[in-house]
Amino acid sequence: MPELPEVETTRRGIAPAVTGRVVQRVVVRDRRLRWPVPATLERQLPGGRITAVGRRAKYLLLDTDHGTALIHLGMSGSLSVVPCDTPPSAYDHVDLVLDDGMCLRLRDPRRFGAVLWTRDEPGQHHLLAELGPEPLGPDFDGAALYARTRGRSRAIRDLLLDSHIVAGIGNIYANEALFRAGIDPRRAAGRISRQRCERLVQALREVLQAAIEAGGSTLRDFRRADGRPGYFQLDLKVYGREGEPCPVCGSPIRRQVHGARSLFYCPKCQH
Numbered sequence: 001m002p003e004l005p006e007v008e009t010t011r012r013g014i015a016p017a018v019t020g021r022v023v024q025r026v027v028v029r030d031r032r033l034r035w036p037v038p039a040t041l042e043r044q045l046p047g048g049r050i051t052a053v054g055r056r057a058k059y060l061l062l063d064t065d066h067g068t069a070l071i072h073l074g075m076s077g078s079l080s081v082v083p084c085d086t087p088p089s090a091y092d093h094v095d096l097v098l099d100d101g102m103c104l105r106l107r108d109p110r111r112f113g114a115v116l117w118t119r120d121e122p123g124q125h126h127l128l129a130e131l132g133p134e135p136l137g138p139d140f141d142g143a144a145l146y147a148r149t150r151g152r153s154r155a156i157r158d159l160l161l162d163s164h165i166v167a168g169i170g171n172i173y174a175n176e177a178l179f180r181a182g183i184d185p186r187r188a189a190g191r192i193s194r195q196r197c198e199r200l201v202q203a204l205r206e207v208l209q210a211a212i213e214a215g216g217s218t219l220r221d222f223r224r225a226d227g228r229p230g231y232f233q234l235d236l237k238v239y240g241r242e243g244e245p246c247p248v249c250g251s252p253i254r255r256q257v258h259g260a261r262s263l264f265y266c267p268k269c270q271h
């Protein structure tokens with residue numbers, strides 16, 4: 001599933017190819033995505049010039065002088081920039097045809113992604129308005145995490161996955177950051193000290209940044225004809241490593257099913 005680093009890597013991958021281009025046409029082959037692709041996208045976007053490609057949480061924001069297209073990759077979506085005459089596969093549901101003979105193509109086999117349209121300030125869109133701060137942005141720091149977790153008895157891992165607390169953190173990155181910060185993922189969020197909140201924010205930034213940098217090597221794939229960006233493998237310390245030795249102390253990594261998603265942690269290093 002594309003996580004925040006993959007979405008950011010996608011943003012960096014497509015931005016140079018689409019920024020400044022005029023969208024000539026919108027081709028929707030199947031509008032049954034997570035939400036139906038709105039007809040307003042096809043009516044209002046053509047003729048608009050893409051001025052910037054932004055990101056909020058796991059949404060990509062294609063700003064144009066006609067409005068903003070919001071794109072979410074869902075469970076299995078990917079974007080590629082391909083020549084317009086590249087034959088679409090059965091999973092290539094939406095094309096934005098650009099004025100240089102290329103098109104921005106959404107492939108989404110499982111159709112949990114979304115392409116939406118707004119003419120208003122995108123931050124006010126109902127999907128974005130309630131989101132917490134960006135984990136890599138200036139509004140998210142130890143003080144902010146500390147304030148947002150006071151009085152909360154839920155496990156810290158669960159609060160990190162709550163987009164009202166911080167936007168766009170997935171289970172892999174929550175587990176990896178908690179390991180790096182030495183915090184037990186099951187610990188009640190409200191009982192983590194200010195200093196440890198600082199360390200956790202730092203760890204989150206580091207794992208996300210490392211993943212984005214690892215993704216840089218896949219940028220060339222965004223122009224591949226088959227449109228599959230091939231998400232990068234991270235250097236994971238605990239996630240998916242049940243029973244393997246902790247890279248710090250050698251204790252076997254534990255896995256615990258907690259809610260719908262597994263926790264991975266070192267019983268010695270994390271408390």
Ligand SMILES: [Zn+2]
Nearest residue numbers: 246249266269
């Ligand atoms: Zn350990």
